[in-house]
Amino acid sequence: MAKELAPGLWRLDIPLVGNPLKNLNSYLIAGERNLLIDTGFNQPACRAAMDRQLGEIGVDLTRTDIFLTHLHSDHAGLSTYLHRPGRAVFLSEWDANRREEYSRGDVLWRRTYAGYVENGFTREEVDWLGGGNPAQTDVPEPLGRPYDRLENGQILEYGGRKLRCILTPGHTPGHLCLYEAEHETLFSGDHILFHITPNICRWEGVPDSLGDYLESLDAVKDLPVKTLLPAHREETGDLRLRAEELKAHHAQRIEGARGIVEKKPGLTAYEIAGEMRWSIRARSWADFPLTQKFFAVGEALAHLDWLEVRGGVKSRAENGKIRYYPNE
Ligand SMILES: [Zn+2]
Numbered sequence: 001m002a003k004e005l006a007p008g009l010w011r012l013d014i015p016l017v018g019n020p021l022k023n024l025n026s027y028l029i030a031g032e033r034n035l036l037i038d039t040g041f042n043q044p045a046c047r048a049a050m051d052r053q054l055g056e057i058g059v060d061l062t063r064t065d066i067f068l069t070h071l072h073s074d075h076a077g078l079s080t081y082l083h084r085p086g087r088a089v090f091l092s093e094w095d096a097n098r099r100e101e102y103s104r105g106d107v108l109w110r111r112t113y114a115g116y117v118e119n120g121f122t123r124e125e126v127d128w129l130g131g132g133n134p135a136q137t138d139v140p141e142p143l144g145r146p147y148d149r150l151e152n153g154q155i156l157e158y159g160g161r162k163l164r165c166i167l168t169p170g171h172t173p174g175h176l177c178l179y180e181a182e183h184e185t186l187f188s189g190d191h192i193l194f195h196i197t198p199n200i201c202r203w204e205g206v207p208d209s210l211g212d213y214l215e216s217l218d219a220v221k222d223l224p225v226k227t228l229l230p231a232h233r234e235e236t237g238d239l240r241l242r243a244e245e246l247k248a249h250h251a252q253r254i255e256g257a258r259g260i261v262e263k264k265p266g267l268t269a270y271e272i273a274g275e276m277r278w279s280i281r282a283r284s285w286a287d288f289p290l291t292q293k294f295f296a297v298g299e300a301l302a303h304l305d306w307l308e309v310r311g312g313v314k315s316r317a318e319n320g321k322i323r324y325y326p327n328e
Contacts, residue, residue: 002028002053006183008159011229012053014040016074020280020292021196021232024074026050027187028057031159034064037178037187038231039078041138050078062087067156068147069189069231070172071095071102073139080141088148090156092167094174096147103142112204118322119297120270125290150176163187166220170213171198173206177220184226191216192228192242194235196279197249201298202305210250210306217243250303254312257303261313265325272324273300 003011012026024046027037036059040046054061065088068076076099079089091099101108113126121129150156152167156178163178168191178187190198200213221243228236253276260267260275267275273296274285280296282288288296304324307313314327 002056005227005229009185010053010057012050012057014046014049014053016041017043017045019074021074023232025229025231025233026053027229028054028059029158029161029163030057030059031161032063033158034059035067035156035158035163036064036082037067038069038075038189039066039082041074042077042081042140043138046078047081050082065158066090067176067178068095069177069187069191070175071099072172072190075189075231076140077138078140080143083143089143090150091147092165092174092176093149093151094169095172095176096149096174098172098174099140099147102139115204116294116297118317118320119301120268120321121293121297125293128290129294161185168216168219169206170200170209170216173203173209173212175216179220179223179225181224184224185229186220186223186225186227186239187229188220188239189231191220192239192246193230193232194237194242195233197246199295199299200250200302201295202301208305208309210254210302211309213302214247214250217247254303254306257300258307258312261304261307261324262326266323268321268323269300269304270297272304273297276300 005011008030010028014024014026016023024038024040026039029035040050061082062084066079066082067090068079083089116126150165154165156163161180163180166177166179168175168177171190175189175191177189177191200210203209221240225239228239230236256276260272278296280292304313308315311327313324315322315324
Protein backbone atom coordinates (compact mmCIF):
# COMPACT_ATOMS: atom_id res chain seq x y z
CA MET A 1 0.00 0.00 0.00
CA ALA A 2 1.19 3.53 -0.72
CA LYS A 3 2.15 5.36 2.46
CA GLU A 4 1.98 9.14 2.91
CA LEU A 5 5.23 10.04 4.71
CA ALA A 6 4.50 13.78 4.82
CA PRO A 7 1.84 15.91 3.15
CA GLY A 8 2.21 15.27 -0.58
CA LEU A 9 5.14 12.85 -0.17
CA TRP A 10 4.38 9.17 -0.72
CA ARG A 11 6.34 5.94 -0.56
CA LEU A 12 5.25 3.17 -2.93
CA ASP A 13 6.40 -0.33 -2.04
CA ILE A 14 7.37 -2.25 -5.20
CA PRO A 15 8.26 -5.94 -4.62
CA LEU A 16 11.36 -7.35 -6.36
CA VAL A 17 10.34 -10.99 -6.45
CA GLY A 18 13.19 -13.46 -5.92
CA ASN A 19 15.76 -10.66 -5.64
CA PRO A 20 17.81 -10.30 -2.42
CA LEU A 21 17.07 -6.56 -2.43
CA LYS A 22 13.44 -7.58 -1.69
CA ASN A 23 11.74 -4.32 -2.64
CA LEU A 24 12.16 -0.97 -4.30
CA ASN A 25 10.94 2.22 -2.69
CA SER A 26 9.43 4.48 -5.27
CA TYR A 27 8.66 7.98 -4.00
CA LEU A 28 6.00 10.33 -5.30
CA ILE A 29 6.00 14.06 -4.73
CA ALA A 30 2.48 15.24 -5.52
CA GLY A 31 1.67 18.69 -6.83
CA GLU A 32 0.49 20.63 -9.86
CA ARG A 33 2.94 18.34 -11.60
CA ASN A 34 4.06 15.18 -9.82
CA LEU A 35 7.53 13.71 -9.61
CA LEU A 36 7.89 9.92 -9.40
CA ILE A 37 11.32 8.83 -8.16
CA ASP A 38 12.41 5.35 -9.39
CA THR A 39 10.05 2.69 -10.72
CA GLY A 40 10.88 -1.06 -10.35
CA PHE A 41 11.76 -3.82 -12.81
CA ASN A 42 9.94 -4.14 -16.11
CA GLN A 43 8.13 -7.19 -14.71
CA PRO A 44 4.43 -8.01 -14.18
CA ALA A 45 4.69 -8.04 -10.34
CA CYS A 46 6.33 -4.60 -10.27
CA ARG A 47 3.87 -3.23 -12.82
CA ALA A 48 0.84 -4.48 -10.87
CA ALA A 49 2.14 -3.02 -7.57
CA MET A 50 2.95 0.30 -9.23
CA ASP A 51 -0.43 0.56 -11.01
CA ARG A 52 -2.34 -0.30 -7.84
CA GLN A 53 -0.51 2.23 -5.66
CA LEU A 54 -0.63 5.03 -8.23
CA GLY A 55 -4.39 4.32 -8.32
CA GLU A 56 -4.67 4.53 -4.52
CA ILE A 57 -3.02 7.96 -4.56
CA GLY A 58 -4.98 9.03 -7.64
CA VAL A 59 -1.93 9.92 -9.73
CA ASP A 60 -2.52 11.31 -13.23
CA LEU A 61 0.48 10.15 -15.28
CA THR A 62 -0.11 12.86 -17.90
CA ARG A 63 0.99 15.31 -15.16
CA THR A 64 3.87 13.18 -13.84
CA ASP A 65 7.59 13.46 -14.57
CA ILE A 66 9.89 10.58 -13.71
CA PHE A 67 13.27 10.89 -11.97
CA LEU A 68 15.66 7.93 -12.05
CA THR A 69 18.39 7.98 -9.42
CA HIS A 70 20.40 5.73 -11.75
CA LEU A 71 20.23 3.43 -14.74
CA HIS A 72 19.79 0.03 -13.01
CA SER A 73 16.74 -1.84 -14.23
CA ASP A 74 15.16 -2.21 -10.77
CA HIS A 75 14.97 1.61 -10.81
CA ALA A 76 14.47 2.41 -14.49
CA GLY A 77 12.54 -0.71 -15.59
CA LEU A 78 9.04 0.75 -15.68
CA SER A 79 9.99 4.26 -16.76
CA THR A 80 8.97 3.86 -20.40
CA TYR A 81 5.73 2.12 -19.40
CA LEU A 82 4.86 5.01 -17.04
CA HIS A 83 6.03 7.82 -19.29
CA ARG A 84 3.42 9.94 -21.07
CA PRO A 85 4.02 12.23 -24.07
CA GLY A 86 5.39 15.63 -23.16
CA ARG A 87 6.58 14.50 -19.74
CA ALA A 88 10.22 14.19 -18.65
CA VAL A 89 12.26 11.12 -17.73
CA PHE A 90 15.29 12.44 -15.87
CA LEU A 91 18.68 10.73 -15.59
CA SER A 92 22.23 11.99 -15.21
CA GLU A 93 24.26 12.43 -18.39
CA TRP A 94 26.50 9.39 -17.80
CA ASP A 95 23.69 7.02 -16.88
CA ALA A 96 21.47 8.30 -19.71
CA ASN A 97 24.24 7.68 -22.25
CA ARG A 98 24.79 4.18 -20.93
CA ARG A 99 21.07 3.33 -20.74
CA GLU A 100 20.66 4.49 -24.35
CA GLU A 101 23.69 2.45 -25.38
CA TYR A 102 22.18 -0.67 -23.73
CA SER A 103 18.90 -0.15 -25.56
CA ARG A 104 20.66 -0.01 -28.95
CA GLY A 105 21.57 -3.69 -28.75
CA ASP A 106 23.68 -6.18 -26.92
CA VAL A 107 27.12 -5.07 -28.14
CA LEU A 108 27.81 -3.48 -24.79
CA TRP A 109 26.71 -6.60 -22.91
CA ARG A 110 28.90 -8.78 -25.09
CA ARG A 111 31.86 -6.55 -24.27
CA THR A 112 30.99 -6.65 -20.58
CA TYR A 113 30.72 -10.45 -20.62
CA ALA A 114 33.99 -10.84 -22.54
CA GLY A 115 35.55 -8.90 -19.66
CA TYR A 116 34.01 -11.36 -17.19
CA VAL A 117 35.65 -14.31 -18.97
CA GLU A 118 39.01 -12.56 -18.65
CA ASN A 119 38.31 -12.16 -14.96
CA GLY A 120 37.65 -15.83 -14.39
CA PHE A 121 34.08 -16.74 -15.36
CA THR A 122 33.70 -19.79 -17.59
CA ARG A 123 32.21 -19.39 -21.07
CA GLU A 124 29.16 -21.49 -19.96
CA GLU A 125 28.51 -19.23 -16.98
CA VAL A 126 28.67 -16.16 -19.18
CA ASP A 127 26.35 -17.71 -21.79
CA TRP A 128 23.87 -18.51 -19.06
CA LEU A 129 24.14 -14.97 -17.71
CA GLY A 130 23.45 -13.65 -21.20
CA GLY A 131 20.03 -15.30 -21.07
CA GLY A 132 19.07 -14.93 -17.44
CA ASN A 133 20.54 -11.79 -15.95
CA PRO A 134 17.66 -9.60 -14.68
CA ALA A 135 19.88 -6.57 -15.18
CA GLN A 136 19.58 -7.36 -18.86
CA THR A 137 16.11 -8.89 -19.21
CA ASP A 138 13.89 -6.65 -17.06
CA VAL A 139 15.10 -3.40 -18.59
CA PRO A 140 12.87 -0.54 -19.72
CA GLU A 141 11.63 -0.54 -23.29
CA PRO A 142 13.56 2.04 -25.35
CA LEU A 143 12.14 5.46 -24.57
CA GLY A 144 12.06 6.44 -28.24
CA ARG A 145 13.70 9.78 -27.52
CA PRO A 146 16.67 10.94 -25.46
CA TYR A 147 16.38 10.98 -21.66
CA ASP A 148 16.19 14.38 -19.97
CA ARG A 149 19.74 14.92 -18.73
CA LEU A 150 20.40 16.37 -15.28
CA GLU A 151 23.60 17.90 -13.98
CA ASN A 152 25.12 18.12 -10.55
CA GLY A 153 23.54 21.04 -8.67
CA GLN A 154 20.51 21.40 -10.91
CA ILE A 155 17.26 22.26 -9.09
CA LEU A 156 13.90 20.59 -9.73
CA GLU A 157 10.66 21.98 -8.27
CA TYR A 158 7.66 19.79 -7.49
CA GLY A 159 4.86 20.17 -4.95
CA GLY A 160 6.47 23.31 -3.53
CA ARG A 161 9.68 21.41 -2.82
CA LYS A 162 13.01 22.55 -4.24
CA LEU A 163 15.12 19.47 -4.95
CA ARG A 164 18.84 19.74 -5.68
CA CYS A 165 20.56 17.05 -7.73
CA ILE A 166 23.74 15.76 -6.10
CA LEU A 167 25.98 13.69 -8.35
CA THR A 168 27.20 10.72 -6.29
CA PRO A 169 29.23 8.45 -8.59
CA GLY A 170 30.11 4.99 -7.29
CA HIS A 171 27.14 2.62 -7.36
CA THR A 172 26.80 3.83 -10.95
CA PRO A 173 29.08 6.49 -12.46
CA GLY A 174 26.13 8.90 -12.79
CA HIS A 175 24.14 8.12 -9.66
CA LEU A 176 22.09 11.09 -8.43
CA CYS A 177 20.66 11.86 -5.00
CA LEU A 178 17.99 14.52 -4.51
CA TYR A 179 18.29 16.88 -1.57
CA GLU A 180 15.61 19.17 -0.23
CA ALA A 181 17.11 21.70 2.16
CA GLU A 182 13.85 23.12 3.53
CA HIS A 183 12.56 19.82 4.92
CA GLU A 184 16.09 18.41 5.35
CA THR A 185 15.17 15.43 3.23
CA LEU A 186 17.56 13.29 1.18
CA PHE A 187 16.39 10.82 -1.45
CA SER A 188 19.50 8.68 -1.38
CA GLY A 189 18.74 6.14 -4.14
CA ASP A 190 21.22 3.27 -3.85
CA HIS A 191 23.99 5.56 -2.57
CA ILE A 192 23.05 5.05 1.08
CA LEU A 193 21.08 1.97 2.09
CA PHE A 194 20.38 0.47 5.48
CA HIS A 195 20.60 -3.15 6.48
CA ILE A 196 22.19 -3.91 3.10
CA THR A 197 25.29 -2.34 1.60
CA PRO A 198 25.11 -0.77 -1.86
CA ASN A 199 26.87 -2.89 -4.46
CA ILE A 200 29.95 -1.16 -5.85
CA CYS A 201 31.15 -2.73 -9.12
CA ARG A 202 33.81 -1.94 -11.65
CA TRP A 203 32.44 0.09 -14.59
CA GLU A 204 33.94 0.17 -18.04
CA GLY A 205 35.84 3.43 -18.52
CA VAL A 206 35.97 4.16 -14.77
CA PRO A 207 39.41 3.53 -13.22
CA ASP A 208 38.36 3.51 -9.56
CA SER A 209 34.62 3.28 -8.88
CA LEU A 210 35.12 2.41 -5.21
CA GLY A 211 37.31 5.49 -4.74
CA ASP A 212 34.56 7.54 -6.41
CA TYR A 213 31.97 5.99 -4.11
CA LEU A 214 33.93 6.76 -0.95
CA GLU A 215 34.33 10.37 -2.10
CA SER A 216 30.61 10.53 -2.83
CA LEU A 217 29.88 9.43 0.73
CA ASP A 218 31.89 12.43 1.92
CA ALA A 219 29.94 14.64 -0.51
CA VAL A 220 26.65 13.96 1.30
CA LYS A 221 27.47 12.91 4.83
CA ASP A 222 27.52 16.39 6.37
CA LEU A 223 24.23 17.57 4.87
CA PRO A 224 21.60 18.40 7.48
CA VAL A 225 19.18 15.50 7.01
CA LYS A 226 16.17 14.63 9.16
CA THR A 227 14.46 12.36 6.66
CA LEU A 228 16.64 9.93 4.77
CA LEU A 229 14.79 8.04 2.05
CA PRO A 230 16.75 5.13 0.53
CA ALA A 231 15.63 3.18 -2.54
CA HIS A 232 15.44 -0.26 -0.92
CA ARG A 233 13.98 -1.63 2.33
CA GLU A 234 11.96 0.25 4.90
CA GLU A 235 14.90 0.76 7.27
CA THR A 236 16.40 4.21 7.51
CA GLY A 237 18.54 6.05 10.06
CA ASP A 238 21.29 8.57 10.64
CA LEU A 239 23.09 9.71 7.50
CA ARG A 240 26.50 10.51 8.97
CA LEU A 241 26.61 7.36 11.05
CA ARG A 242 25.66 5.17 8.10
CA ALA A 243 28.18 6.88 5.79
CA GLU A 244 30.91 6.16 8.36
CA GLU A 245 29.76 2.54 8.66
CA LEU A 246 29.83 2.11 4.89
CA LYS A 247 33.33 3.61 4.71
CA ALA A 248 34.54 1.27 7.46
CA HIS A 249 32.90 -1.69 5.70
CA HIS A 250 34.81 -0.98 2.49
CA ALA A 251 38.09 -0.29 4.31
CA GLN A 252 37.75 -3.75 5.83
CA ARG A 253 36.94 -5.38 2.49
CA ILE A 254 39.88 -3.63 0.83
CA GLU A 255 42.15 -5.14 3.48
CA GLY A 256 40.44 -8.49 3.00
CA ALA A 257 41.11 -8.42 -0.75
CA ARG A 258 44.72 -7.34 -0.18
CA GLY A 259 45.20 -10.21 2.28
CA ILE A 260 43.85 -12.76 -0.22
CA VAL A 261 46.19 -11.53 -2.97
CA GLU A 262 49.15 -11.71 -0.59
CA LYS A 263 48.26 -15.18 0.69
CA LYS A 264 47.36 -16.65 -2.70
CA PRO A 265 49.12 -14.71 -5.46
CA GLY A 266 47.98 -15.32 -9.04
CA LEU A 267 44.21 -15.69 -8.52
CA THR A 268 41.61 -14.21 -10.89
CA ALA A 269 39.02 -11.72 -9.59
CA TYR A 270 36.49 -14.58 -9.77
CA GLU A 271 38.64 -16.71 -7.48
CA ILE A 272 39.33 -13.79 -5.17
CA ALA A 273 35.57 -13.13 -4.92
CA GLY A 274 35.20 -16.80 -3.94
CA GLU A 275 37.58 -16.21 -1.02
CA MET A 276 35.87 -13.01 0.17
CA ARG A 277 33.08 -13.01 2.78
CA TRP A 278 29.54 -12.39 1.55
CA SER A 279 26.34 -11.91 3.48
CA ILE A 280 24.29 -13.89 0.96
CA ARG A 281 22.77 -17.18 2.14
CA ALA A 282 24.70 -19.83 0.22
CA ARG A 283 26.74 -22.70 1.60
CA SER A 284 29.76 -21.99 -0.57
CA TRP A 285 30.98 -19.91 -3.49
CA ALA A 286 30.02 -22.80 -5.81
CA ASP A 287 26.42 -22.55 -4.53
CA PHE A 288 26.15 -18.81 -5.22
CA PRO A 289 23.39 -18.06 -7.74
CA LEU A 290 25.14 -17.02 -10.91
CA THR A 291 23.57 -13.54 -11.07
CA GLN A 292 24.90 -12.93 -7.56
CA LYS A 293 28.36 -14.13 -8.63
CA PHE A 294 28.21 -11.52 -11.37
CA PHE A 295 27.74 -8.75 -8.79
CA ALA A 296 30.24 -10.33 -6.38
CA VAL A 297 33.01 -10.43 -9.00
CA GLY A 298 32.17 -6.86 -10.06
CA GLU A 299 32.52 -5.85 -6.42
CA ALA A 300 35.80 -7.75 -5.99
CA LEU A 301 37.10 -5.93 -9.08
CA ALA A 302 36.14 -2.53 -7.64
CA HIS A 303 38.16 -3.33 -4.51
CA LEU A 304 41.10 -4.65 -6.56
CA ASP A 305 41.00 -1.50 -8.73
CA TRP A 306 41.09 0.64 -5.59
CA LEU A 307 44.22 -1.25 -4.49
CA GLU A 308 45.85 -1.27 -7.92
CA VAL A 309 45.34 2.48 -8.51
CA ARG A 310 47.17 3.07 -5.20
CA GLY A 311 49.95 0.54 -5.84
CA GLY A 312 48.67 -2.10 -3.43
CA VAL A 313 48.37 -4.94 -5.96
CA LYS A 314 49.16 -5.45 -9.63
CA SER A 315 47.30 -7.37 -12.30
CA ARG A 316 48.77 -9.32 -15.19
CA ALA A 317 47.17 -10.94 -18.24
CA GLU A 318 48.23 -14.58 -18.55
CA ASN A 319 46.74 -16.86 -21.23
CA GLY A 320 43.56 -14.84 -21.56
CA LYS A 321 42.96 -14.48 -17.79
CA ILE A 322 43.79 -11.51 -15.60
CA ARG A 323 45.55 -12.50 -12.39
CA TYR A 324 46.41 -10.49 -9.29
CA TYR A 325 49.74 -10.32 -7.48
CA PRO A 326 51.07 -8.36 -4.51
CA ASN A 327 52.97 -5.28 -5.61
CA GLU A 328 56.43 -5.84 -4.14
ZN1 LIG B 1 21.22 0.10 -8.24
